[in-house]
Amino acid sequence: MTVRDEVELENPQEPLDRVFRDLRTRREGLTAREAARRLLVYGPNELTRRRGGGWGRELLGQFTHPLALLLWLAAVLAAVSGSLALGLAIVAVIVLNAIFAFVQERQAERAVEALAVYLAAKSKVLRDGTRVLVEARELVPGDVLLLEEGDRVPADARLISGGVEVDLSTLTGESMPAYRAADLLDGTGPLLQARDLLFSGTSCTAGEARAVVFATGMHTELGRIAALSQRVGREESPLERQVKRVAWLIAAVAVGAGVAFLPIGALVAGLPLADAFNFAIGLLVANVPEGLLPTITLALAVGVRVLARGGAVVKRLSAVETLGSTAVICTDKTGTLTQNRMRVTDAWTCAGPVALDQPAAIPAVTRLAAAMAECNNADLDSGDPTEVALMRASGTLGVVVTPRERERHRLRQFHFDPALRLMSTVDTEGDRRVVNAKGGPEVVLSRATRILTPEGRSRALTEQDRADFIGITRGYAARGLRLLAIAGRELGDGEPVPARREDAERDLVLYGVVAMFDPPRPEVAGAVARCHTAGIRLIVVTGDHPLTATEIARQVGIAREDTTVLTGEQLEKLSEAELDRLLRAHRELIFARSSPEVKLRIADALRAEGNVVAMTGDGVNDAPALRRADIGVAMGVAGTDVAREASTMVLTDDNFATIVTAVQAGRQVFDNVRKFIVYIFAHAMPEVIPFLLFAISGGKIPLPLTVLQILAIDLGTETLPALALGREPAEPGLMDRPPRRRGENVIDAGMLGRAWGLLGVTSAVLVLGGFFFTLLSGGWRLGAPVEDGAALHHVWVQATTMTFLGIVACQIGTAFASRTQLASLRAIGPFSNRLLLWGIAFELAFAALVVTVPPLQYVFGTAVPSWQQLLILLPFPVVVWGLDELWRWSLRHRHARAAT
Ligand SMILES: Nc1ncnc2c1ncn2[C@@H]1O[C@H](COP(=O)(O)OP(=O)(O)OP(=O)(O)O)[C@@H](O)[C@H]1O
Structure with missing residues (x-):
């Protein structure tokens, strides 16, 4: 590749024959072979992104975010107070967490980046004199573009024939479309205002034209602007924001509990100050949910990947959760409900x-x-x-x-x-x-x-x-x-x-x-039925005749005999209040002979009522409504570039049924996030209640659990099962309940009651049962000393091991219980989440190592339990899961009764 190979165009506004000569091209465009050669010389027609500091900075970020800083502070305090082991353990926790979060976030980012393949823009060009569709990234200077309404201008180009209206807002901020035509020669004024040139990043809103490309990629005007501006950060989703808030709240409670423990441990229970200090820190570290956020990000990213495979490409992680709360789908007819095979x-x-x-x-x-x-x-x-x-x-x-x-x-x-x-x-x-x-x-x-x-x-x-x-x-x-x-x-x-x-x-x-x-798509009737059971309203907004629209809607099950049909003209006569009333009074509606403005009005009215609205569209004029809806859905096949850009989700198969599948996937991701939050929260009770007993008894009851054991649970045994819960298959009944309300909290009182009250307290009772059984059968009586060197020390070590293993056993039951929010375990099949089974296998292996390998026994203060003790643990998972199963059973009954 030499510089000599490059064709140059100093002035894109020189006479056309000179433009062709300088670009070494013709009106019929380049040959395919010449285009391939130029692609090597000029490189792909894309904007190269400057990465925000690369992976080094991202990894560093994982060590310096506020929750990590809190942990650093705890490590330093532990070391200063004399417990170097605890200090080092906390540093290990920080490092492990940072790596874990870093890997998860990278995976999430890759999942979103991989979507670019699905969204690759295509352009019509002349190659070898014939019209072909190529990927926009393969365009080279000299290519002759064929542009029409709805196309995005893929490179900087000089018009050869025809004329188009272009939306220049991305480049100039000008919101009114401007007319650009081959015969509007104008060599004065700024380049962006030239009336015979088109620029990459703008789009055609009307007309038809041919133009010859003179600059691609970073050489375009858009490239110049992009080179100046830094990459924008990933937008945080409402779910992530909510979880972050909750994480901070819990961190604050953990710090509060730690600080409160200090006087209780030291004064009431009579612990040496350094020990009380260490326990306080341990309590804090154990309860700071630093791993929660990256796990949620990853769950959303996995959702994005699943959606893309199913034909729905979303452009933002947050769209997955918004999809889950979709309450109304406004759909067009041609191509979406029907096959577009006329x-x-x-x-x-x-x-x-x-x-x-x-x-x-x-x-x-x-x-x-x-x-x-x-x-x-x-x-x-x-x-x-x-x-x-x-x-x-x-x-x-x-x-x-x-x-x-x-x-x-x-x-x-x-x-x-x-x-x-x-x-x-x-x-x-x-x-x-x-x-x-x-x-x-x-x-x-x-x-x-x-x-x-x-x-x-x-x-x-x-x-x-x-x-x-x-x-x-x-x-x-x-x-x-x-x-x-x-x-x-x-x-x-x-x-x-x-x-x-x-x-x-x-x-x-x-x-x-x-x-x-135009025959209806065969899958649509089933999808419509799913919407009905899921409480999702359907509104058809079409340009077609009212009777045609009604008949097709009837064939797919949207319309009944009495469904209200309104034409665009009738809608125009309605006031905002009347439209609101109409939308409130009817679950299903058909708007026929409608215009893009109608779509915008409907989207606005529905959103004003608090509905989460998904709206389909394919034309240039649909763009405002697509932007206004919570989820703008564009058609990947029949849609225009402009609609695709304005949308949040692009359907690669243009199929209505895919929207419904996407809503289901969104609900599933949200549900799964709740599932692993229940699981992660449940262990708080069996960890904290033993400490309280110790404190309340004034130290007469020895500590049932050591700080390092807590860390082994929270950051060792539990990590994989929690991740696996994020991958739960959809729960039966997922599409039988009404949509979640806009802004409804991911963590609610019922969920906390279940995690802390039911699962947590049950676990705490069982775990303490195991602890006391071991102590009492070893000859311990209230107040007897257990410290290092005392006769009962080994019994106490065994007893704390029992608490540790007891929590592990109870969390296995909790994991199975958390798999569903309402359905029975039998309904989903106990073994249907393979990842969870692997996670539990890992959990057991990790726990076995902690209690059997001598160096680990030393670090974690554990001892090998006896067979009798192990036998006591066996029913723990079944009891925890069983009680939750009963609770869900009663819930289902209550729902059934309420429904009748
Ligand atoms: N290419 C065309 N030329 C002339 N008239 C057309 C053309 N395509 C459609 N029409 C007319 O315009 C009406 C509306 O078509 P349009 O494509 O806007 O809506 P639609 O695709 O049926 O609706 P939607 O996709 O929104 O459900 C059609 O019923 C037809 O009468």
């Missing part, structure tokens, strides 16, 4: 129904077929599915127009405008010039003054014709068919080619109507 099934002209399986027999049908093919941008197998269907139907009717011929005929085009629901072209036809138009029947009818006779002439449109036409269209729509009226007119001799669409689309001759069937 087939023309019926057509009608003034002569009556058209036979669609044979060449046209009368002039009126030939005229209809010709207009269908001319006012069209698709070919037989690619393009907008509606237009593809029209091309196929006109072919069967014997009118074959190739795209090349169409281009030759075309004098002007007025794009399909979704708000108007109309498209038209001005074409030559022999020596005549004609307008061909197609669009929604009502719109076309309102612009028609004449009707085509069977012989292919026109006559004035009568009221009877209008009534007949409306009757025919209603009949088709009631069958769920999508409708397009076709019309046109001949331009008068002296009449110029209309420059504005209002001038073209007037005084039309109505040719007829075409009806097409």
Whole structure:
């Protein structure tokens, strides 16, 4: 690769032939081979990100966040107070935690970065003279881009032909779209304002154009800006914020408990001050939940990965939890509820129904077929599915127009405008010039003054014709068919080619109507049923005819006989208060013939009522509504770049059922976070209550658990089972309960009651039972000395070992109990979470090492228990799990009773 290989363009505004010469390219674009060579020279067309200090800094961050600093302080205090062993143990805890958190966060980051593959932008270019779709990162200077409405401009380019409206807000902050066209030469003023240039990062909101790329990647204007700005940090999700708050609260309680223990231990229980100090620190270290946050981040990242595999790519970790609380899904119809595979099934002209399986027999049908093919941008197998269907139907009717011929005929085009629901072209036809138009029947009818006779002439449109036409269209729509009226007119001799669409689309001759069937997706009915049981409301917002929309909605189970249907026009007449009332009064609604503004109004109104709203969209104009909804859902296949950018989630299969699966995955992640919080919190009671006994008894009862044993539990045996709970499969009934309210806390009173009260207290009672049994059967009586050298010292060591093992045993029961929030263990299968079984195996192995390996026995103050003692431990997990199982059983009964 040499610098000589690079083509240079000093002034992108020089005359076009010079631009082509300098970029060594042509109007037909580069050859594929030349493009591949240039890719090597220029590198990929992407912005290189400067990483925020690399992994060294990230790792350092794990040692210096506030909770870690608290632990450092504890380590220093322990060392200063004379317990170097404890100090070192705390440092070990900090190091282990930092590595653990670092690995988890890296994994989470990688999961999100991997999504870039799914979201890779594509661009249409000319290569070897033909139109191909390439990844935007493969663009090189000299490529000729084909741009249309909704496309993102992938590189800096000079316009060659056509014109587009562009949204420059990313570069200039200007919110009004600006018109850019090949013939608007303008060599003065700032580059970004040049009217014949397009810049990477902006997007086309209307029109169609060709442009030649002159800068890619970091050489673009956007690249220059990106090079200046640093990478933005990852946004914290509400769940993470909540958990952080809780972590701090618990840390504060832990510090408080530690500080309170100091006088109790020293004065009431008569411990030497240094020992009391160490216990206080131990208590603090054990209860600071420093590992909670990275575990949650990882759980969210795992959720993101699962979603992506299922066809839903979310752009932020936080979207996973928002998805889980989705209360309303506003969905469009075409392509989402239906397959977007259109087939023309019926057509009608003034002569009556058209036979669609044979060449046209009368002039009126030939005229209809010709207009269908001319006012069209698709070919037989690619393009907008509606237009593809029209091309196929006109072919069967014997009118074959190739795209090349169409281009030759075309004098002007007025794009399909979704708000108007109309498209038209001005074409030559022999020596005549004609307008061909197609669009929604009502719109076309309102612009028609004449009707085509069977012989292919026109006559004035009568009221009877209008009534007949409306009757025919209603009949088709009631069958769920999508409708397009076709019309046109001949331009008068002296009449110029209309420059504005209002001038073209007037005084039309109505040719007829075409009806097409777009079958519902087979999976949608099941997904709709899941939404119904999950308490998720469904609202269909479509551009289609009310009857068509209602019939399709009925076929997939959204609409019933009495479902309210409103058109965009009717909605416009409603005040905000009336709209709110309407939305409150109906669970299911259909908004037909709606516009993107309608979507925005609906999103706003629903959100104002406190609903978490998911909203689908695919067009440029949908972008505001997609941004406004809590979860904007864009279509990966049929959607525009602009919609994809404005959305939070992109569906790689455009399928409604995928949204519902994503909601389910979101609920599951949230649930799993709660599950491992229950598990982690439950051990607090069996750890703290023994200390309280010791303190309350004034030291007559010896300490049931040593500080290092606590650390071994919290930071050793429990880590893997907690992680495994984050991977629980979905609980039965997950989609049978109503959505979580916006902002509902991840940790609530019921959950704390269960973790601390039920699971925790049960464990504490059992554990203390094991401790006292060992002490008493070893000959200990209240107040008897157990310190090093005393006759009962070994009995006490055995007894603390029993407490340690007792907590481990109880936490096994807690792990199985925490697997469900309501369902029975049998319903999910005791062995369905393989990771948890491995986690428990690890837990047991770790505990076995701590009590059997002599150096570890020395460090942790343990002794090998006897067989009788081990036998006592056996029922512990079953009792803890069993009581929780009973509690869940009673809960289920209460719910069932409340439901009847
Ligand atoms: N390419 C087109 N040219 C002319 N008219 C069209 C074209 N596509 C659709 N229409 C008309 O516009 C109406 C609305 O179409 P649009 O594509 O906006 O909505 P939709 O895709 O059916 O709705 P949604 O995807 O929001 O459910 C159609 O019923 C049809 O009458």
